[in-house]
């Protein structure tokens with residue numbers, strides 16, 4: 380499928396030399412924090428296909444939703460600015476006095492911000508109402524799902540797997556494990572499909588960021604739905620069973636977005652040993668999960684391990700207080 384170019388690709392893939400030396404594992408990192416779109420992240424790859432779909436079908440406005448620190452909303456705002464589309468964001472909670480992190484960037488990128496207020500429930504209905512209202516005023520409004528996680532968005536990670544395959548061949552290196560943060564599932568769905576299509580080595584190790592109570596349907600089911608949608612239009616269907624969609628659910632004891640010692644540990648380890656920043660919500664939590672599984676020997680010593688950095692760094696600035704104190 381055609382895409383609207385937003386990302387600087389391929390993103391770098393490189394070794395974490397210091398952490399590899401210290402741990403006895405061979406650790407590489409794939410830098411999707413470097414996709415380039417207004418500080419980058421995994422949503423950029425999805426938006427290349429989503430924005431193309433909006434443009435091809437004559438839409439002039441996009442809406443999406445998320446948390447106030449949503450990286451997806453910030454990248455959607457940037458993508459819309461680049462593509463000449465009006466952007467509306469439906470954000471959870473009450474408007475804060477001071478804008479920080481991603482919220483500040485979404486504002487600077489020209490998005491129209493709508494705050495849900497106290498009631499976080501009923502988001503789907505509120506979004507449809509907003510779409511209706513915009514259309515009544517003459518806009519043609521394209522709805523991007525939360526996290527950009529439908530088949531169109533997942534196409535970004537199907538192609539990312541082709542990109543990875545090529546880089547692995549050039550490096551002559553094959554991961555045994557591929558760790559990353561999973562949340563709305565589009566990234567993971569694309570990786571599963573792409574892994575089958577392009578025969579990419581390595582067991583996918585998605586670390587769940589959210590609490591399961593926050594989902595309307597199990598994430599495994601949502602991912603399978605995207606696979607089913609893919610197969611419905613594919614010349615070559617892929618076979619992926621629910622058993623293959625294993626999600627690591629040991630590192631989501633805290634609420635979504637809650638900064639704990641785990642995320643701080645991950646942020647410190649990467650920052651102080653490798654000069655790389657991860658975020659408090661997604662990549663910090665996922666990297667901690669990987670780190671813990673290495674430290675506790677759940678991953679055999681000497682294994683080749685890839686951490687896929689999915690971005691999120693602007694959120695650091697919304698956690699200034701929590702990150703300053705060393706507890």
Ligand SMILES: *Cc1c(COP(=O)(O)O)cnc(C)c1O
Pocket residue numbers: 420421422450451526528560561562563564565566567658661662689690691692
């Ligand atoms: C959205 C996001 C994820 C999760 O990707 P999904 O496709 O929603 O599962 C991971 N990391 C960061 C930084 C994100 O913004």
